[in-house]
Amino acid sequence: MNSVQTNSAISVDCVIFGFDGADLKVLLVRRRTYDPLYHDMELKLPGAMIRENETLPQAASRVLEASTGLKGIYLKQTSIFSDPYRVDEEELRWICNYHGIDTDRVVTVGYYALVKLDRGMLSYTTAQGAEWKNVDDVKNLIMDHMDILSDALTVLQKEILLSSIAFQLLPKKFTVRQLQNLLEAVFGVEIDNRNFRKKLFSSGILIETDEMEKHVNHKPARLYMLNKTAFAAKEKARKVQILPSWL
Amino acid sequence: MNSVQTNSAISVDCVIFGFDGADLKVLLVRRRTYDPLYHDMELKLPGAMIRENETLPQAASRVLEASTGLKGIYLKQTSIFSDPYRVDEEELRWICNYHGIDTDRVVTVGYYALVKLDRGMLSYTTAQGAEWKNVDDVKNLIMDHMDILSDALTVLQKEILLSSIAFQLLPKKFTVRQLQNLLEAVFGVEIDNRNFRKKLFSSGILIETDEMEKHVNHKPARLYMLNKTAFAAKEKARKVQILPSWL
DNA sequence: ACAAAAGTGTTCCTCTTACACCCATGA
DNA sequence: TCATGGGTGTAAGAGGAACACTTTTGT
Numbered sequence: 295m296n297s298v299q300t301n302s303a304i305s306v307d308c309v310i311f312g313f314d315g316a317d318l319k320v321l322l323v324r325r326r327t328y329d330p331l332y333h334d335m336e337l338k339l340p341g342a343m344i345r346e347n348e349t350l351p352q353a354a355s356r357v358l359e360a361s362t363g364l365k366g367i368y369l370k371q372t373s374i375f376s377d378p379y380r381v382d383e384e385e386l387r388w389i390c391n392y393h394g395i396d397t398d399r400v401v402t403v404g405y406y407a408l409v410k411l412d413r414g415m416l417s418y419t420t421a422q423g424a425e426w427k428n429v430d431d432v433k434n435l436i437m438d439h440m441d442i443l444s445d446a447l448t449v450l451q452k453e454i455l456l457s458s459i460a461f462q463l464l465p466k467k468f469t470v471r472q473l474q475n476l477l478e479a480v481f482g483v484e485i486d487n488r489n490f491r492k493k494l495f496s497s498g499i500l501i502e503t504d505e506m507e508k509h510v511n512h513k514p515a516r517l518y519m520l521n522k523t524a525f526a527a528k529e530k531a532r533k534v535q536i537l538p539s540w541l
Numbered sequence: 542m543n544s545v546q547t548n549s550a551i552s553v554d555c556v557i558f559g560f561d562g563a564d565l566k567v568l569l570v571r572r573r574t575y576d577p578l579y580h581d582m583e584l585k586l587p588g589a590m591i592r593e594n595e596t597l598p599q600a601a602s603r604v605l606e607a608s609t610g611l612k613g614i615y616l617k618q619t620s621i622f623s624d625p626y627r628v629d630e631e632e633l634r635w636i637c638n639y640h641g642i643d644t645d646r647v648v649t650v651g652y653y654a655l656v657k658l659d660r661g662m663l664s665y666t667t668a669q670g671a672e673w674k675n676v677d678d679v680k681n682l683i684m685d686h687m688d689i690l691s692d693a694l695t696v697l698q699k700e701i702l703l704s705s706i707a708f709q710l711l712p713k714k715f716t717v718r719q720l721q722n723l724l725e726a727v728f729g730v731e732i733d734n735r736n737f738r739k740k741l742f743s744s745g746i747l748i749e750t751d752e753m754e755k756h757v758n759h760k761p762a763r764l765y766m767l768n769k770t771a772f773a774a775k776e777k778a779r780k781v782q783i784l785p786s787w788l
Numbered sequence: 789a790c791a792a793a794a795g796t797g798t799t800c801c802t803c804t805t806a807c808a809c810c811c812a813t814g815a
Numbered sequence: 816t817c818a819t820g821g822g823t824g825t826a827a828g829a830g831g832a833a834c835a836c837t838t839t840t841g842t
Contacts, residue, residue, distance in 0.1 A: 298590040300644045301548045304623075343545040346645070350623040374621050374650055376551075376597040397547045398593070403621055452699075455785045471821080483783050488823070489805070493788040512819040513812035528787060535786075536730050537831095538702045540775060541740040718794080735796070736832070759793040760839035 303389075303397040306354045307341035307404055307439065309372070309446035310361060312411035312426055313463040315472050318479040319411060319426040320443065321361060321419060325436060338436045339443065340424070341402065343393055354405040362409055363418050368462045372404040372442070372449045380438050406446035408462040429479075447480075454480055457529075461520045467503055469515035470494060499525045550636075550644040553600045554588035554651055554686065556619070556693035557608060559658035559673055560710040562719050565726040566658060566673040567690065568608060568666060572683060585683045586690065587671070588649065590640055601652040609656055610665050615709045619651040619689070619696045627685050653693035655709040694727075701727055704776075708767045714750055716762040717741060746772045 310321040322337045340361045344353045354369055381389065381400050390396055409415060411426065419426065432443060454460050454477070464472055474490055477483075494500060500518040507514040557568040569584045587608045591600045601616055628636065628647050637643055656662060658673065666673065679690060701707050701724070711719055721737055724730075741747060747765040754761040 297593055298550065298640050298642050299593045299595075300550050300642045302551055302591075303545065303547050304549055304551075304648060344549075344623075346544055346546045347625050348546075349625065350621060350648075371620060373618060374597060376591075376650075378594050378596065393545050395545050395547045401551060401597075403623075451781075455782060456787075458787065460785070469821090477783065477785070481781055481783060483781060485783055486805075486807090487821090488807085490784075491822080492824090493784065493804095497788050499787060507821095509814085510820080511814035513821045515821055525787065532786065534698075534728055534730060535702060536724065536728055536732055537737075537740065538707070538724070539779065539782075540703075540705065540746060540772065541744050716794090733832075733834090734794090735834085738795080739797090740831095754794095756841085757793080758841035759791080760795080762794055 299399065301397050302399045302401050303393075303395060304344045304350070305341055305400055305402045306344065306350055306357060307339040307402050307442050308354055308357045308361070308369075309339055309404065309406040309443055310358065310409060311406060311429075311446075311450065311463065312409050312415070313476050313479070314411045314426075316475055316479070318429045318476070320429050320432060321424050322427055322432070322435070323361070323422075323424045336436050337427075337432075337434070339439045343395070350403050351405075354403075354407075357405075358407050361419065361422065361424060362407075362415060364409060367407050367409060368459055369405055369407045370449070370453070372406055372445050374401065374403045375438055375442065376401045377438070385437065402442070404442040404445055406450060408450075408459055410463065410465055412465065451480055458520065458522075458525050467505060467517040467519055469507060469517060471515060497528070499528065546646065548644050549646045549648050550640075550642060551591045551597070552588055552647055552649040553591065553597055553604060554586045554649050554689050555601055555604045555608070555616075556586055556651065556653040556690050557605065557656060558653060558676075558693075558697065558710065559656050559662070560723050560726070561658045561673075563722055563726070565676045565723070567676050567679060568671050569674055569679070569682070570608070570669075570671045583683050584674075584679075584681070586686045590642070590647075597650050598652075601650075601654075604652075605654050608666065608669065608671060609654075609662065611656060614654050614656060615706055616652055616654045617696070617700070619653055619692050621648065621650045622685055622689060623648045624685070632684065649689070651689040651692055653697060655697075655706055657710065657712055659712065698727055705767065705769070705772050714752060714764040714766055716754060716764060718762060744775070746775065 312319045312321065321340065323340050325336045325338050340357050342353055342357045344350060350371065351369065355365070358367055358369060359365055378399055386400065389400060416426070429447065435443065460473065460476055463476055470491055473494070474485055474487065478485055499521050501521045503517045503519060505517045507517065559566045559568065568587065570587050572583045572585050587604050589600055589604045591597060597618065598616065602612070605614055605616060606612055625646055633647065636647060663673070676694065682690065707720065707723055710723055717738055720741070721732055721734065725732055746768050748768045750764045750766060752764045754764065
């Protein structure tokens, strides 16, 4: 069969990462079940079908706003998942029925987003029936959503080394340890705290506040803010890496 | 208008890079014109509509084989271009007519591929009516094909630092200078030849052959091959980079 | 003989890494 | 007073950057 496919439906699925100061989390929803006996309580990534006159980034923003109540959040495309059989017949029938459409194929585009996991966010998302799971603990998602998640994590790892997106996951004022924990969680490695502080402070990208952590039963840590101007300047000044890592 | 879009056509466009030992090139084709008076000789990236029962990578491979005669080449997805107005009405009419389809919207997915630019390849592609242009000299492509090209170049730069794809652009036996030229062309920088050789040889990823360049009017350079085993071992042994480049 | 690119070592300096103890707080 | 994580400096070694001359070939 060589005919050109013209009635694909395109969807977006969002991998929404959050960080609570210790662990990297991802926002999952439970599918409105189409057969309560067999498919109750299945977890998936939040997603939606693309609408007419809407770009994919717009569709992803819409999903994000519906899930978190937030606009203008960092959002980035990862991969597109196009296997004609990624959605089996039963799923397809359910999808067509649920959206009131008729299509032979659903191609999906992955996006990932980063949000600060504070109390407001937690109460909003739980009110929506969504839940934050530790990324390491997520095991079974419907369809190919596990693939979409792993893919997003890989992209996050690459991006976090090159841009300031790490700070999208932290509150405005944060401790050095929180930043270190974030990097350790994303990469699953340990970092030497003394060397980390040394580099971090000498980089000049932090502004020291005069506030401290409160109500912790150990010496309270100082809070810092990102110096966006300094970061941007550094970004600009950094010469391209020339030599491949395989040398 | 909030209705779900169900009749999108999906296409792939391929950015096929080649390297001739000095400059980085890209393969372009001239669109079969739909109005000889106004649209003669417009350059575009080779592409195709996705067919039923075909994944996007399969469609991209098909385009690649049609353009270069080669199978099993390195091929990687870049981004998806989904602006509902990326194809204007006149273009859309032509596309529908040309493919014998009826659709309101064409979303395209970018791929990039790497090929060795030898005499065989040159004669094959020119016989197809395609042409290799210096990447730096490409200025006007139809629709958003310039965006797709820049995007692919950015991805190539990232990938070349991390994997062995550079060698996909070189002949089996190559000189140190060719490899250096390739990196310089891709990044637009100069590399110190002595330091480069030092690192390259101490990395152990090259196999020295006993062959030399021929018919050059200067001291002939030795030819080397990639030691894939050594490369893979190095790849595996390399610990993840932990510290962000912004520190 | 000349032009053009190949090939070759050393020095300096910066950056990375490894490592252990005292401090401030809440319970 | 105890448990917990915050905060601090140094020394040794590895790796990166800068730099100039001789060699081999074709014309």
